[in-house]
Amino acid sequence: MIDSASDHERVRQFVTSNFYVPDGAKLDDTTPLIEAGILDSTGVLELVTFIESTFGIQVGDEELVPANFGSIQALCTFIGRKRG
């Protein structure tokens, strides 16, 4: 079983290594990824692909909402919930 600390690290690592975090916008777990200009619509799709393949879960249309994808914290909560 993968512990949640390492889930968190993997999500964070994916975001910081695949997307540009603009200068001055320090990325913490609650930084709004869309509003801060880190993710756009293509970025969200890349994130979905990453989460589905890394954590073995399926993201439904109705789950693709800011409450689940808006921040690193939201993503970790969502992944934790999906894996039960």
Place this chain on the structure above:
Amino acid sequence: MTRACLLVHDFLAASARRAPADIAIECDGQRIAYGVLAERSHELAHALVALGVARGDRVIVLAESSIASAIAFWAVLEAGAVISIVHPQVKPAKLAALVASCQPRVLVAGARLEATFSDVARAAPSIAHVIALGASDAEARARGWLAWDAALALGAGASGPPRRCLDVDLAAIIYTSGSTGAPKGVMLTHRNMVAATHSICECLAMRRDDTILSVLPLAFNYGLYQMIMAVAVGARLFLERSFAFPNEIVQRIAAERVTGFPGVPTIFATLLGLDLARHDLSSLRYLTNTAAALPVKHLLRLHELLPQARIYSMYGLTECKRCTYLPPEDITRKPASVGIAIPNTELWLVDRDDRRLDTGEIGELVIRGSTVMAGYWGEPEETARKLRPGPLPGERVLYTGDLCRLDDEGYLYFVSRMDDIIKSRGEKVPPAEVEAAIMQITGIREVAVIGVPDELLGEAVCAYVLLDGSAALDARAIKRECQARLESYMVPAVIVVSDELPRMANGKIDKTQLARNHT
């Protein structure tokens, strides 16, 4: 007596007079009625004049779509100035180039974008004032800016500043990617924009009781015109900042009984990937597609899923806003056509020697009409290449640089561009600009950028690179470097690190061969 709308902001004045309490714009949970929108516009226009903005001066607005950025658009015009809206994803180097080009007197910018604009604004001699959105008075003062509320408080008056412009004066400069990589500023007069608004509103049969939902940025002329057209007919406009969560957009269309939805092929492809049948989308009266061709199968599928909605396949370029539209009743008969000229516009095709072509022959599209731009800002040679003498003495018509053909009923078919611009997500991506950005990355020896077919994006930006061995680089690292240097739609979706690239006899990279080899 109704007054003719000669200047773009006359549309706002007319709608505010007719129905001041009607909602004009909703964004991010806020809404503004026509009467209040007009008042705020008057205030900011007075403030701009007080800050020294004179007729014909340029003002750049760098901000997310918001009610404030909408107010800024109308106010700049009301002040007699020329608006240029810049996409919030712009990077500092490009912003600096745009500022150097149009020499704005005032920059209106979202405080959140400080890292993008602060150094540029400080270094630009033309910029006398920065008006910051979303900053407190104290924060703004500390940085030498004027807070939005403080700016509005500078201006007062039940009407705007004295009317100073003619309809032949410039209203906007819209920067568009040029094939050389340097953005070109398309100069649009009030007459250009008013004519385009009337023409497209007529095509779409837009009405005062329409509710339009736009996910397109105001910096994109297709997005900007959604606002101008909504205001012109007195309709209600929902401005959405992003299409990152498409399901939410569909829910809003259903909940708010949206009647008009403009999109680009990537947006429609994404929507078709959702289970649309689960939502009540019966309120949709029309959809529009432009910026790139909608694949025929998507066009027909939308028609099948939304039988009550008129689907407009349109085609145009910033230099004349819109050229053609396919009348919705023709979409099953001629789904591959981009249609006929919009009202008050004429088109024909020419060969290399400028001879008019007959039906079925492929040639360059020429556009004649009131929507044709005044030229490129500060680029007389480039202007002369695109705007050439027309049928009347002194008249100029637009040579689009697009190859098309006409069928025997006069319907237009887009064939290809004459330059190498890539159309990805409906946006223009000049390979030269992407190549220049990649060459700045340490470790890159050579790069070639091409467009490759992509189901979702239309074309995907694809970069082939050769490394010089001076840095440890892989595709992921190069992509991240690109994200720091380019707007996201220009960032290559595919990066191939290669050992060698096909070459032509003169040693240049053979892009045609590269595209052929790409699988």
